[in-house]
Amino acid sequence: MHPDEETLARLALGEPVGAEDAAHAEGCASCQAFIAELAETLALVRESSGEELVAPPDSVWRAITDEVATDAAVPLSPVPAPAPTPPSASGSSGVDELAARRRPRFGWIAVAAAVGVVAGVVGTQVVPDLVSPQPQVIAQAQLDTLDTGTRGGEAELLSSRGRALDLRVQVKPLDPGDGYLEVWLINSDLKRMVSVGVLPSDATEQDFRVTRSLIDQGYVIVDISREQFDDRPQHSGDSLLRGSLA
Amino acid sequence: MGTGPFPATLAGGAGPTYAEEVPSDSALPQEDLAVRLRDGDADALAAVYERHSRLVHTLALRALGNHHDAEDVTQQVFVAAWRGRHNLDPGQGPLAAWLVGITRHAVADLLAQRARTVRNLHAVAAQPAEPATASLDGAVTDRVVVADALASLGEPRATILKLAFAEEQTHEEIARRLDLPLGTVKSHIRRGLLQLRENIRGVRADAS
Numbered sequence: 346m347h348p349d350e351e352t353l354a355r356l357a358l359g360e361p362v363g364a365e366d367a368a369h370a371e372g373c374a375s376c377q378a379f380i381a382e383l384a385e386t387l388a389l390v391r392e393s394s395g396e397e398l399v400a401p402p403d404s405v406w407r408a409i410t411d412e413v414a415t416d417a418a419v420p421l422s423p424v425p426a427p428a429p430t431p432p433s434a435s436g437s438s439g440v441d442e443l444a445a446r447r448r449p450r451f452g453w454i455a456v457a458a459a460v461g462v463v464a465g466v467v468g469t470q471v472v473p474d475l476v477s478p479q480p481q482v483i484a485q486a487q488l489d490t491l492d493t494g495t496r497g498g499e500a501e502l503l504s505s506r507g508r509a510l511d512l513r514v515q516v517k518p519l520d521p522g523d524g525y526l527e528v529w530l531i532n533s534d535l536k537r538m539v540s541v542g543v544l545p546s547d548a549t550e551q552d553f554r555v556t557r558s559l560i561d562q563g564y565v566i567v568d569i570s571r572e573q574f575d576d577r578p579q580h581s582g583d584s585l586l587r588g589s590l591a
Numbered sequence: 592m593g594t595g596p597f598p599a600t601l602a603g604g605a606g607p608t609y610a611e612e613v614p615s616d617s618a619l620p621q622e623d624l625a626v627r628l629r630d631g632d633a634d635a636l637a638a639v640y641e642r643h644s645r646l647v648h649t650l651a652l653r654a655l656g657n658h659h660d661a662e663d664v665t666q667q668v669f670v671a672a673w674r675g676r677h678n679l680d681p682g683q684g685p686l687a688a689w690l691v692g693i694t695r696h697a698v699a700d701l702l703a704q705r706a707r708t709v710r711n712l713h714a715v716a717a718q719p720a721e722p723a724t725a726s727l728d729g730a731v732t733d734r735v736v737v738a739d740a741l742a743s744l745g746e747p748r749a750t751i752l753k754l755a756f757a758e759e760q761t762h763e764e765i766a767r768r769l770d771l772p773l774g775t776v777k778s779h780i781r782r783g784l785l786q787l788r789e790n791i792r793g794v795r796a797d798a799s
Contacts, residue, residue, distance in 0.1 A: 386737075413674070
Protein backbone atom coordinates (compact mmCIF):
# COMPACT_ATOMS: atom_id res chain seq x y z
CA MET A 346 0.00 0.00 0.00
CA HIS A 347 1.26 3.49 -0.88
CA PRO A 348 2.27 5.76 1.99
CA ASP A 349 0.08 8.86 2.34
CA GLU A 350 1.07 12.11 0.65
CA GLU A 351 2.45 13.66 3.82
CA THR A 352 4.82 10.75 4.19
CA LEU A 353 5.94 11.20 0.59
CA ALA A 354 6.44 14.89 1.34
CA ARG A 355 8.67 13.88 4.28
CA LEU A 356 10.70 11.73 1.92
CA ALA A 357 11.00 14.57 -0.61
CA LEU A 358 12.17 16.85 2.19
CA GLY A 359 14.66 14.29 3.47
CA GLU A 360 12.85 13.74 6.74
CA PRO A 361 12.76 10.35 8.45
CA VAL A 362 9.80 8.03 7.85
CA GLY A 363 8.89 4.55 9.03
CA ALA A 364 11.00 1.69 7.65
CA GLU A 365 8.05 0.06 5.92
CA ASP A 366 7.04 3.26 4.11
CA ALA A 367 10.65 3.95 3.13
CA ALA A 368 11.04 0.45 1.72
CA HIS A 369 7.81 0.70 -0.29
CA ALA A 370 8.58 4.13 -1.73
CA GLU A 371 12.06 2.99 -2.69
CA GLY A 372 10.75 0.33 -5.04
CA CYS A 373 7.49 1.95 -6.19
CA ALA A 374 7.51 3.82 -9.49
CA SER A 375 4.44 5.93 -8.79
CA CYS A 376 5.71 6.95 -5.33
CA GLN A 377 9.07 7.83 -6.85
CA ALA A 378 7.35 9.91 -9.54
CA PHE A 379 5.35 11.74 -6.89
CA ILE A 380 8.49 12.44 -4.83
CA ALA A 381 10.25 13.66 -7.96
CA GLU A 382 7.40 16.10 -8.63
CA LEU A 383 7.65 17.42 -5.10
CA ALA A 384 11.42 17.83 -5.48
CA GLU A 385 10.87 19.71 -8.71
CA THR A 386 8.31 21.93 -7.02
CA LEU A 387 10.85 22.61 -4.29
CA ALA A 388 13.47 23.59 -6.84
CA LEU A 389 10.98 25.91 -8.53
CA VAL A 390 10.18 27.61 -5.25
CA ARG A 391 13.90 28.27 -4.78
CA GLU A 392 14.26 29.62 -8.31
CA SER A 393 11.22 31.84 -8.08
CA SER A 394 12.31 33.54 -4.88
CA GLY A 395 13.33 36.75 -6.68
CA GLU A 396 10.15 36.90 -8.70
CA GLU A 397 8.03 39.92 -7.84
CA LEU A 398 4.37 39.81 -8.76
CA VAL A 399 3.06 43.05 -10.17
CA ALA A 400 -0.61 43.87 -9.85
CA PRO A 401 -2.12 45.78 -12.76
CA PRO A 402 -3.35 49.30 -12.00
CA ASP A 403 -7.05 49.88 -11.30
CA SER A 404 -7.53 51.33 -14.76
CA VAL A 405 -7.16 47.86 -16.29
CA TRP A 406 -10.18 46.45 -14.48
CA ARG A 407 -12.19 49.51 -15.37
CA ALA A 408 -11.27 49.04 -19.01
CA ILE A 409 -12.29 45.38 -18.83
CA THR A 410 -15.68 46.13 -17.30
CA ASP A 411 -16.27 48.90 -19.81
CA GLU A 412 -15.46 46.53 -22.64
CA VAL A 413 -17.55 43.59 -21.49
CA ALA A 414 -20.44 45.82 -20.46
CA THR A 415 -20.91 46.72 -24.10
CA ASP A 416 -21.31 43.06 -25.05
CA ALA A 417 -24.86 42.04 -25.71
CA ALA A 418 -24.01 38.79 -23.95
CA VAL A 419 -23.61 40.46 -20.58
CA PRO A 420 -26.63 39.88 -18.38
CA LEU A 421 -27.44 43.47 -17.61
CA SER A 422 -29.79 44.35 -14.83
CA PRO A 423 -32.90 45.97 -16.16
CA VAL A 424 -32.64 49.70 -16.55
CA PRO A 425 -35.23 51.13 -14.22
CA ALA A 426 -36.00 54.33 -16.03
CA PRO A 427 -39.00 54.10 -18.32
CA ALA A 428 -38.09 57.51 -19.72
CA PRO A 429 -38.19 57.06 -23.49
CA THR A 430 -35.22 59.22 -24.41
CA PRO A 431 -32.08 60.27 -22.61
CA PRO A 432 -32.72 63.82 -21.57
CA SER A 433 -30.18 66.51 -21.95
CA ALA A 434 -30.49 69.96 -20.57
CA SER A 435 -27.52 71.22 -22.49
CA GLY A 436 -28.06 69.04 -25.52
CA SER A 437 -24.43 67.96 -25.52
CA SER A 438 -24.17 64.95 -23.29
CA GLY A 439 -26.62 62.38 -24.56
CA VAL A 440 -23.88 59.94 -25.45
CA ASP A 441 -22.34 60.11 -21.99
CA GLU A 442 -25.67 59.41 -20.43
CA LEU A 443 -26.32 56.47 -22.69
CA ALA A 444 -22.92 55.08 -21.89
CA ALA A 445 -23.57 55.54 -18.20
CA ARG A 446 -26.88 53.73 -18.50
CA ARG A 447 -25.28 50.79 -20.24
CA ARG A 448 -23.06 49.90 -17.32
CA PRO A 449 -25.48 49.10 -14.57
CA ARG A 450 -23.66 46.20 -13.03
CA PHE A 451 -19.94 46.60 -13.14
CA GLY A 452 -19.14 49.76 -11.27
CA TRP A 453 -19.05 48.21 -7.85
CA ILE A 454 -17.10 45.23 -9.12
CA ALA A 455 -14.44 47.49 -10.48
CA VAL A 456 -14.01 49.09 -7.12
CA ALA A 457 -14.23 45.80 -5.28
CA ALA A 458 -11.70 44.15 -7.52
CA ALA A 459 -9.33 47.08 -7.31
CA VAL A 460 -9.47 46.94 -3.55
CA GLY A 461 -9.21 43.18 -3.67
CA VAL A 462 -6.02 43.27 -5.66
CA VAL A 463 -4.46 45.61 -3.18
CA ALA A 464 -5.62 43.43 -0.33
CA GLY A 465 -4.12 40.42 -2.06
CA VAL A 466 -0.74 42.04 -2.29
CA VAL A 467 -0.72 43.15 1.29
CA GLY A 468 -1.54 39.66 2.44
CA THR A 469 -3.89 38.83 5.26
CA GLN A 470 -6.77 41.21 5.50
CA VAL A 471 -9.91 41.23 7.47
CA VAL A 472 -12.36 39.08 5.56
CA PRO A 473 -15.19 41.40 4.62
CA ASP A 474 -18.76 40.73 5.48
CA LEU A 475 -20.10 39.41 2.21
CA VAL A 476 -23.41 38.02 3.19
CA SER A 477 -24.89 40.94 5.05
CA PRO A 478 -28.27 41.48 3.41
CA GLN A 479 -28.59 44.96 4.89
CA PRO A 480 -28.07 47.64 2.29
CA GLN A 481 -25.85 50.40 3.50
CA VAL A 482 -26.59 54.07 3.15
CA ILE A 483 -23.54 55.57 1.49
CA ALA A 484 -24.90 59.04 0.83
CA GLN A 485 -27.95 61.11 1.70
CA ALA A 486 -29.69 64.20 0.46
CA GLN A 487 -32.34 66.42 1.94
CA LEU A 488 -34.83 67.38 -0.75
CA ASP A 489 -36.14 70.93 -0.52
CA THR A 490 -38.33 73.11 -2.69
CA LEU A 491 -36.28 75.49 -4.80
CA ASP A 492 -38.24 78.64 -4.06
CA THR A 493 -38.80 78.55 -0.32
CA GLY A 494 -36.34 75.86 0.70
CA THR A 495 -39.11 73.91 2.43
CA ARG A 496 -38.23 70.36 3.30
CA GLY A 497 -40.18 68.04 1.03
CA GLY A 498 -38.43 64.73 1.40
CA GLU A 499 -35.11 62.96 1.28
CA ALA A 500 -33.03 60.65 -0.86
CA GLU A 501 -30.60 57.93 0.10
CA LEU A 502 -28.00 56.14 -1.96
CA LEU A 503 -28.03 52.49 -0.93
CA SER A 504 -25.39 49.90 -1.60
CA SER A 505 -25.79 46.20 -1.14
CA ARG A 506 -23.39 43.49 -2.19
CA GLY A 507 -23.48 42.24 -5.72
CA ARG A 508 -25.85 44.90 -6.89
CA ALA A 509 -25.79 48.28 -8.41
CA LEU A 510 -26.72 51.20 -6.23
CA ASP A 511 -30.26 52.13 -5.44
CA LEU A 512 -31.46 55.67 -5.08
CA ARG A 513 -34.27 55.65 -2.52
CA VAL A 514 -36.53 58.67 -2.74
CA GLN A 515 -38.94 59.45 0.11
CA VAL A 516 -41.26 62.39 -0.32
CA LYS A 517 -44.43 63.93 0.95
CA PRO A 518 -47.08 63.48 -1.74
CA LEU A 519 -46.34 65.69 -4.73
CA ASP A 520 -48.77 67.10 -7.23
CA PRO A 521 -48.01 66.04 -10.79
CA GLY A 522 -50.61 68.43 -12.21
CA ASP A 523 -51.64 67.23 -15.67
CA GLY A 524 -48.40 65.37 -16.13
CA TYR A 525 -46.13 63.08 -14.16
CA LEU A 526 -43.22 63.21 -11.75
CA GLU A 527 -39.73 62.42 -12.99
CA VAL A 528 -36.61 61.83 -10.91
CA TRP A 529 -33.28 63.06 -12.22
CA LEU A 530 -29.65 63.01 -11.26
CA ILE A 531 -27.97 66.26 -12.17
CA ASN A 532 -24.23 66.43 -12.53
CA SER A 533 -22.40 68.66 -10.10
CA ASP A 534 -21.15 70.60 -13.13
CA LEU A 535 -24.81 71.60 -13.55
CA LYS A 536 -24.53 70.98 -17.27
CA ARG A 537 -25.49 67.33 -17.53
CA MET A 538 -28.37 65.32 -16.21
CA VAL A 539 -29.88 61.90 -16.52
CA SER A 540 -33.38 60.65 -15.82
CA VAL A 541 -33.52 57.79 -13.35
CA GLY A 542 -37.22 57.16 -13.66
CA VAL A 543 -40.79 58.13 -13.05
CA LEU A 544 -42.12 58.59 -9.52
CA PRO A 545 -45.74 57.44 -9.26
CA SER A 546 -47.86 60.37 -8.12
CA ASP A 547 -49.20 58.45 -5.13
CA ALA A 548 -45.79 57.11 -4.08
CA THR A 549 -44.09 58.33 -0.94
CA GLU A 550 -41.14 55.98 -1.29
CA GLN A 551 -39.56 54.59 -4.42
CA ASP A 552 -36.23 52.96 -5.27
CA PHE A 553 -34.43 53.66 -8.52
CA ARG A 554 -31.51 51.56 -9.69
CA VAL A 555 -28.51 53.70 -10.50
CA THR A 556 -24.89 52.90 -11.20
CA ARG A 557 -21.66 53.55 -9.41
CA SER A 558 -20.21 55.00 -12.60
CA LEU A 559 -22.97 57.58 -12.71
CA ILE A 560 -22.18 58.67 -9.16
CA ASP A 561 -18.46 58.57 -9.86
CA GLN A 562 -19.07 60.84 -12.83
CA GLY A 563 -20.56 63.42 -10.51
CA TYR A 564 -24.29 62.90 -11.03
CA VAL A 565 -25.06 63.59 -7.40
CA ILE A 566 -27.86 66.16 -7.33
CA VAL A 567 -31.28 64.59 -6.94
CA ASP A 568 -34.06 66.50 -8.64
CA ILE A 569 -37.77 65.75 -8.93
CA SER A 570 -39.58 67.59 -11.68
CA ARG A 571 -43.10 67.91 -12.97
CA GLU A 572 -43.24 66.83 -16.60
CA GLN A 573 -45.91 67.05 -19.25
CA PHE A 574 -46.86 64.27 -21.64
CA ASP A 575 -45.28 66.21 -24.45
CA ASP A 576 -42.71 65.77 -27.18
CA ARG A 577 -39.91 67.24 -25.12
CA PRO A 578 -38.04 64.48 -23.34
CA GLN A 579 -35.72 66.86 -21.55
CA HIS A 580 -36.24 68.36 -18.13
CA SER A 581 -39.23 70.70 -18.09
CA GLY A 582 -37.50 73.20 -15.84
CA ASP A 583 -40.35 72.78 -13.36
CA SER A 584 -38.37 71.38 -10.41
CA LEU A 585 -40.40 70.55 -7.33
CA LEU A 586 -37.64 69.27 -5.04
CA ARG A 587 -33.89 69.18 -5.17
CA GLY A 588 -30.95 68.18 -2.97
CA SER A 589 -27.33 67.07 -3.15
CA LEU A 590 -26.15 63.64 -2.12
CA ALA A 591 -23.37 63.85 0.41
CA MET B 592 -26.24 76.74 -5.97
CA GLY B 593 -24.01 74.78 -3.69
CA THR B 594 -23.78 71.12 -4.57
CA GLY B 595 -22.30 70.14 -1.25
CA PRO B 596 -19.11 68.17 -0.73
CA PHE B 597 -19.33 64.62 -1.92
CA PRO B 598 -17.30 61.97 -0.10
CA ALA B 599 -13.94 61.75 -1.79
CA THR B 600 -13.92 57.98 -1.66
CA LEU B 601 -17.17 57.72 -3.53
CA ALA B 602 -16.26 60.28 -6.16
CA GLY B 603 -12.73 58.94 -6.48
CA GLY B 604 -13.58 55.33 -7.07
CA ALA B 605 -11.38 52.86 -5.25
CA GLY B 606 -11.03 53.38 -1.55
CA PRO B 607 -11.02 51.39 1.64
CA THR B 608 -14.67 52.32 2.11
CA TYR B 609 -15.55 49.47 -0.22
CA ALA B 610 -13.55 46.83 1.56
CA GLU B 611 -16.79 45.20 2.58
CA GLU B 612 -17.51 44.48 -1.06
CA VAL B 613 -14.31 42.64 -1.87
CA PRO B 614 -15.28 39.28 -3.28
CA SER B 615 -13.78 36.54 -1.18
CA ASP B 616 -12.12 33.87 -3.27
CA SER B 617 -11.03 32.00 -0.19
CA ALA B 618 -14.63 30.94 0.29
CA LEU B 619 -14.96 29.83 -3.31
CA PRO B 620 -13.39 26.64 -4.51
CA GLN B 621 -11.64 27.21 -7.81
CA GLU B 622 -13.81 24.76 -9.67
CA ASP B 623 -16.95 26.40 -8.39
CA LEU B 624 -15.55 29.73 -9.56
CA ALA B 625 -14.90 28.27 -13.00
CA VAL B 626 -18.47 26.97 -13.18
CA ARG B 627 -19.85 30.35 -12.24
CA LEU B 628 -17.66 32.10 -14.79
CA ARG B 629 -18.72 29.69 -17.52
CA ASP B 630 -22.34 30.35 -16.63
CA GLY B 631 -21.88 34.05 -17.12
CA ASP B 632 -21.78 35.25 -13.51
CA ALA B 633 -20.22 38.72 -13.60
CA ASP B 634 -19.26 38.47 -9.92
CA ALA B 635 -17.22 35.40 -10.78
CA LEU B 636 -15.31 37.42 -13.36
CA ALA B 637 -14.45 39.92 -10.63
CA ALA B 638 -13.31 37.13 -8.33
CA VAL B 639 -11.23 35.53 -11.07
CA TYR B 640 -9.64 38.89 -11.77
CA GLU B 641 -8.95 39.44 -8.11
CA ARG B 642 -7.31 36.06 -7.80
CA HIS B 643 -5.40 35.86 -11.09
CA SER B 644 -4.76 39.35 -12.46
CA ARG B 645 -1.33 39.57 -10.84
CA LEU B 646 -0.30 36.35 -12.51
CA VAL B 647 -1.50 37.44 -15.95
CA HIS B 648 -0.13 40.95 -15.65
CA THR B 649 3.26 39.84 -14.35
CA LEU B 650 3.62 37.28 -17.14
CA ALA B 651 2.76 39.92 -19.73
CA LEU B 652 5.12 42.41 -18.14
CA ARG B 653 7.99 39.95 -18.13
CA ALA B 654 7.41 38.98 -21.75
CA LEU B 655 6.80 42.44 -23.15
CA GLY B 656 8.99 44.58 -20.97
CA ASN B 657 6.72 47.58 -20.67
CA HIS B 658 3.74 48.48 -18.56
CA HIS B 659 1.57 49.84 -21.31
CA ASP B 660 1.64 46.66 -23.39
CA ALA B 661 1.34 44.49 -20.28
CA GLU B 662 -1.81 46.34 -19.25
CA ASP B 663 -3.24 45.98 -22.74
CA VAL B 664 -2.60 42.26 -22.69
CA THR B 665 -4.08 41.89 -19.20
CA GLN B 666 -7.21 43.64 -20.39
CA GLN B 667 -7.39 41.47 -23.50
CA VAL B 668 -6.93 38.27 -21.50
CA PHE B 669 -9.81 38.92 -19.10
CA VAL B 670 -12.09 40.22 -21.83
CA ALA B 671 -11.24 37.12 -23.88
CA ALA B 672 -11.82 34.92 -20.83
CA TRP B 673 -15.27 36.46 -20.40
CA ARG B 674 -16.17 36.21 -24.07
CA GLY B 675 -14.76 32.72 -24.34
CA ARG B 676 -16.17 31.46 -21.05
CA HIS B 677 -18.39 28.97 -22.89
CA ASN B 678 -15.25 27.09 -23.86
CA LEU B 679 -14.14 26.78 -20.27
CA ASP B 680 -14.27 23.22 -18.99
CA PRO B 681 -14.22 23.48 -15.19
CA GLY B 682 -13.11 19.86 -14.83
CA GLN B 683 -10.20 20.39 -17.18
CA GLY B 684 -7.56 21.57 -14.75
CA PRO B 685 -6.97 24.81 -12.94
CA LEU B 686 -8.45 28.11 -14.05
CA ALA B 687 -4.96 29.58 -13.87
CA ALA B 688 -3.80 27.19 -16.60
CA TRP B 689 -6.57 28.35 -18.89
CA LEU B 690 -5.71 32.00 -18.23
CA VAL B 691 -1.99 31.40 -18.74
CA GLY B 692 -2.84 29.80 -22.09
CA ILE B 693 -4.86 32.85 -23.13
CA THR B 694 -2.04 35.11 -21.92
CA ARG B 695 0.44 33.22 -24.06
CA HIS B 696 -1.71 33.79 -27.14
CA ALA B 697 -2.26 37.45 -26.37
CA VAL B 698 1.48 38.00 -25.85
CA ALA B 699 2.30 36.16 -29.06
CA ASP B 700 -0.22 38.26 -30.98
CA LEU B 701 1.20 41.46 -29.66
CA LEU B 702 4.77 40.38 -30.42
CA ALA B 703 3.80 39.39 -33.95
CA GLN B 704 2.17 42.76 -34.39
CA ARG B 705 5.28 44.45 -33.06
CA ALA B 706 7.49 42.44 -35.40
CA ARG B 707 5.35 43.47 -38.36
CA THR B 708 5.65 47.09 -37.37
CA VAL B 709 9.41 46.75 -37.00
CA ARG B 710 9.65 45.02 -40.37
CA ASN B 711 7.61 47.71 -41.99
CA LEU B 712 9.71 50.43 -40.45
CA HIS B 713 12.88 48.73 -41.55
CA ALA B 714 11.49 48.16 -45.01
CA VAL B 715 10.81 51.85 -45.24
CA ALA B 716 14.33 52.57 -44.04
CA ALA B 717 15.73 49.79 -46.24
CA GLN B 718 17.52 48.20 -43.29
CA PRO B 719 17.52 44.57 -42.17
CA ALA B 720 15.06 43.97 -39.36
CA GLU B 721 16.33 42.71 -36.06
CA PRO B 722 14.45 39.71 -34.78
CA ALA B 723 12.16 40.28 -31.82
CA THR B 724 13.89 38.99 -28.72
CA ALA B 725 11.12 39.08 -26.15
CA SER B 726 8.78 36.18 -25.65
CA LEU B 727 6.87 34.41 -22.92
CA ASP B 728 9.77 32.20 -21.94
CA GLY B 729 8.93 28.85 -20.38
CA ALA B 730 11.25 29.25 -17.42
CA VAL B 731 9.92 32.72 -16.68
CA THR B 732 6.37 31.40 -16.86
CA ASP B 733 7.21 28.66 -14.38
CA ARG B 734 8.79 31.07 -11.93
CA VAL B 735 5.90 33.54 -12.06
CA VAL B 736 3.33 30.74 -11.76
CA VAL B 737 5.13 29.34 -8.72
CA ALA B 738 5.52 32.77 -7.12
CA ASP B 739 1.80 33.35 -7.60
CA ALA B 740 0.87 29.92 -6.25
CA LEU B 741 3.13 30.55 -3.27
CA ALA B 742 1.51 33.90 -2.55
CA SER B 743 -1.92 32.29 -2.71
CA LEU B 744 -1.13 29.75 0.02
CA GLY B 745 -2.05 32.30 2.65
CA GLU B 746 -0.21 33.10 5.84
CA PRO B 747 1.75 31.96 7.68
CA ARG B 748 2.25 29.15 5.18
CA ALA B 749 3.58 31.30 2.32
CA THR B 750 6.13 32.99 4.57
CA ILE B 751 7.24 29.71 6.11
CA LEU B 752 7.86 28.18 2.68
CA LYS B 753 9.75 31.24 1.51
CA LEU B 754 11.96 31.24 4.57
CA ALA B 755 12.58 27.50 4.29
CA PHE B 756 13.32 27.25 0.58
CA ALA B 757 14.23 30.67 -0.73
CA GLU B 758 16.21 31.82 2.29
CA GLU B 759 17.19 28.31 3.33
CA GLN B 760 16.58 28.87 6.99
CA THR B 761 16.38 25.83 9.20
CA HIS B 762 13.02 24.79 10.55
CA GLU B 763 14.23 25.70 14.04
CA GLU B 764 15.18 29.22 12.92
CA ILE B 765 11.77 29.68 11.30
CA ALA B 766 9.97 28.41 14.39
CA ARG B 767 11.90 30.87 16.54
CA ARG B 768 11.43 33.76 14.16
CA LEU B 769 7.68 33.28 13.76
CA ASP B 770 7.19 32.11 17.32
CA LEU B 771 5.52 28.88 16.22
CA PRO B 772 5.99 25.33 17.51
CA LEU B 773 8.54 23.39 15.47
CA GLY B 774 5.96 20.72 14.63
CA THR B 775 3.63 23.38 13.21
CA VAL B 776 6.37 24.75 10.99
CA LYS B 777 7.24 21.30 9.66
CA SER B 778 3.61 20.52 9.02
CA HIS B 779 3.11 23.81 7.12
CA ILE B 780 6.12 22.99 4.98
CA ARG B 781 4.89 19.51 4.09
CA ARG B 782 1.33 20.58 3.38
CA GLY B 783 2.43 23.73 1.59
CA LEU B 784 4.66 21.71 -0.67
CA LEU B 785 1.84 19.30 -1.49
CA GLN B 786 -0.51 22.21 -2.12
CA LEU B 787 1.98 23.92 -4.43
CA ARG B 788 2.52 20.77 -6.44
CA GLU B 789 -1.23 20.54 -6.89
CA ASN B 790 -1.65 24.22 -7.75
CA ILE B 791 1.04 24.41 -10.38
CA ARG B 792 0.17 21.15 -12.12
CA GLY B 793 -1.13 21.93 -15.56
CA VAL B 794 -0.22 25.59 -15.26
CA ARG B 795 3.46 25.32 -15.92
CA ALA B 796 4.89 25.95 -19.34
CA ASP B 797 5.86 22.40 -20.23
CA ALA B 798 2.56 20.99 -19.10
CA SER B 799 0.31 22.92 -21.44
